[in-house]
Amino acid sequence: MTTPAPTADGPPPPSALELDRRAYRRRRSQRSVLLAVASTVVFAAIVWLTVIRTPGWAAVQESFFDPRIAIESLPKVWDGFLLNLQVLGLSVITVSVVALTVAVLRTLRGPVFFPLRVLAAGYTDLFRGFPFIIVLYLVGFGIPTVVGERIEPVILAVLAVTLTYSAYVAEVIRAGIEAVHPSQRLAARALGLGHVQTLRHVVLPQALRKMTPPLMNDFISMQKDVGLISILGAVDAIAAARSEVSLTYNFTPYVVAGILFVLLAIPTIRVADWYTAKLQRREQAGSVL
Amino acid sequence: MSTVLRAEGLWKSFGDQPVLRGVSLDLSRHEVVAVIGSSGSGKSTLLRCLNLLESIDDGRILLGDDDISDPRVDADRVRSRLGTVFQGYNLFPHLSVLDNVTLASRVVRRVPRRDAEERGKVLLDRVGLAAFAHEHPDRLSGGQQQRAALARAIATDPEVLLLDEITSALDPELVGEVLGLVRQLAEDGATILMATHEMAFARDVAHRVLFLDEGRVLEEGTPAQVFEAPREARTREFLTRFRA
Numbered sequence: 001m002t003t004p005a006p007t008a009d010g011p012p013p014p015s016a017l018e019l020d021r022r023a024y025r026r027r028r029s030q031r032s033v034l035l036a037v038a039s040t041v042v043f044a045a046i047v048w049l050t051v052i053r054t055p056g057w058a059a060v061q062e063s064f065f066d067p068r069i070a071i072e073s074l075p076k077v078w079d080g081f082l083l084n085l086q087v088l089g090l091s092v093i094t095v096s097v098v099a100l101t102v103a104v105l106r107t108l109r110g111p112v113f114f115p116l117r118v119l120a121a122g123y124t125d126l127f128r129g130f131p132f133i134i135v136l137y138l139v140g141f142g143i144p145t146v147v148g149e150r151i152e153p154v155i156l157a158v159l160a161v162t163l164t165y166s167a168y169v170a171e172v173i174r175a176g177i178e179a180v181h182p183s184q185r186l187a188a189r190a191l192g193l194g195h196v197q198t199l200r201h202v203v204l205p206q207a208l209r210k211m212t213p214p215l216m217n218d219f220i221s222m223q224k225d226v227g228l229i230s231i232l233g234a235v236d237a238i239a240a241a242r243s244e245v246s247l248t249y250n251f252t253p254y255v256v257a258g259i260l261f262v263l264l265a266i267p268t269i270r271v272a273d274w275y276t277a278k279l280q281r282r283e284q285a286g287s288v289l
Numbered sequence: 290m291s292t293v294l295r296a297e298g299l300w301k302s303f304g305d306q307p308v309l310r311g312v313s314l315d316l317s318r319h320e321v322v323a324v325i326g327s328s329g330s331g332k333s334t335l336l337r338c339l340n341l342l343e344s345i346d347d348g349r350i351l352l353g354d355d356d357i358s359d360p361r362v363d364a365d366r367v368r369s370r371l372g373t374v375f376q377g378y379n380l381f382p383h384l385s386v387l388d389n390v391t392l393a394s395r396v397v398r399r400v401p402r403r404d405a406e407e408r409g410k411v412l413l414d415r416v417g418l419a420a421f422a423h424e425h426p427d428r429l430s431g432g433q434q435q436r437a438a439l440a441r442a443i444a445t446d447p448e449v450l451l452l453d454e455i456t457s458a459l460d461p462e463l464v465g466e467v468l469g470l471v472r473q474l475a476e477d478g479a480t481i482l483m484a485t486h487e488m489a490f491a492r493d494v495a496h497r498v499l500f501l502d503e504g505r506v507l508e509e510g511t512p513a514q515v516f517e518a519p520r521e522a523r524t525r526e527f528l529t530r531f532r533a
Contacts, residue, residue: 187379190340191393192369192445201396205383 066252073244073253080240081260087154087226087236091161092219098162099169106174107199120170127167132225136160140232153234161226168218176211177203209279216272220265227261237261292351293318293480294339294449299348301331301338301504308334310504311348314482316449321481323491323512326501327527332484333376335501336451339482340371352448369397372447376454378434380426380441387413387422390441398445405444412440416470432463436470443474450474452483468494488531492516500524 105120139160188198230239237257244253294316301309337343341364350358357367391405416436456464492512500508
């Protein structure tokens with residue numbers, strides 16, 4: 001089949017009309033830049049007058065943003081942060097496995113799977129409504145009491161995060177599965193693929209693309225929530241910051257810990273934005289069904 | 290000629306709206322049968338019932354000697370013996386054209402990837418898409434996508450090809466290339482049941498034509514009979530409107 005070949009000679013030089021339009025657009029964009037600069041200067045002046053030039057600002061700066069204390073507390077807070085990262089890394093793996101399993105269980109048809117379907121549905125309903133902090137208490141303090149021996153806080157933390165986040169992520173996956181157009185399923189079944197084969201080769205790969213943005217969202221809130229494991233007595237970034245604060249009554253270590261979490265989240269946020277933009281471009285490009 | 294596919298008195302309703310009212314048909318090996326009729330006459334539903342994508346309310350469907358309307362049959366197995374092409378192509382957008390064509394062989398028939406791809410390339414060459422094997426479907430024109438869908442449908446050597454208005458979404462120029470391919474498949478001995486609005490093509494390629502009206506086979510015969518000398522007034526009316 002022939003695809004139209006690009007013509008050998010390129011487009012003609014722009015006409016006077018086009019040159020006129022380009023000049024107009026250039027003038028417009030120069031004007032926008034000037035306006036942006038002007039409004040930024042005015043805004044900065046207002047902030048300086050109303051916030052920084054006030055008597056309370058020095059006190060705020062001293063107790064929240066003391067550079068000396070920030071540098072002193074950083075090594076300990078960083079050590080604690082590594083524990084957060086460890087919990088996060090392990091949880092990403094366990095959440096992926098559990099959530100995918102729960103989501104697939106909910107799509108299974110047939111009477112044999114009835115109890116599994118009900119169990120999966122009940123689990124997602126329950127743990128999406130349950131406050132994370134209660135799960136953390138029940139798992140972190142309840143399980144060691146029942147078992148009667150000490151369990152590594154990392155393991156308890158991963159367990160609590162997995163229980164809560166798998167419920168959210170399973171729902172995202174299920175929504176992604178349902179967002180794949182039914183004609184795709186029909187085409188796969190018409191080729192003789194079974195339910196699970198269709199899911200694996202046709203539906204899930206397409207669903208995964210659709211659910212990346214919401215999954216990134218859940219990943220970001222998971223990054224923050226691993227900070228709550230300090231409740232379990234694990235010395236993570238926040239617990240380390242707390243012990244620093246209790247020594248000096250200066251709150252800068254909390255800000256340091258907070259900034260570490262923000263720095264962790266930023267790449268994920270950027271990747272999510274980039275991927276969403278890419279998807280949008282591709283869909284606007286046209287003929288994907 | 291031996292019967293490959295036989296439908297006996299198929300009934301199908303959506304809600305309390307009957308769509309098929311006792312449709313019977315026979316399809317012999319190497320035969321091309323065109324189902325014509327206005328939109329809503331039940332053509333698509335008939336095809337979807339035949340490949341078990343819809344369940345029937347009454348009647349019987351035989352594929353070879355097997356009663357495939359028996360709920361005890363493995364529907365996935367039955368569907369893998371039939372090739373279906375849809376109006377909207379329904380190619381898998383996340384797979385390359387070659388992977389689209391080889392998917393059923395690899396997953397259902399468990400053919401090793403290398404062998405499946407070798408055959409897939411032959412098929413793509415046959416439908417004139419060899420150069421697009423590694424492209425994704427959204428890079429293809431509508432006509433190319435539909436030819437890829439045809440290659441996908443014949444990749445597992447189906448006993449019957451079911452074509453559901455496969456040119457309805459294409460502009461006239463692309464219709465020609467797709468129909469050319471169907472004609473070629475018919476000449477090579479494929480057994481084809483096609484729902485179509487392409488009267489000239491049906492007349493040219495089909496061995497037999499069925500006129501479906503409000504869920505009933507109102508008229509059935511060779512293209513010459515149905516198109517030149519329709520017995521039923523309703524058929525005449527339908528064909529006149531099509532010529533206009």
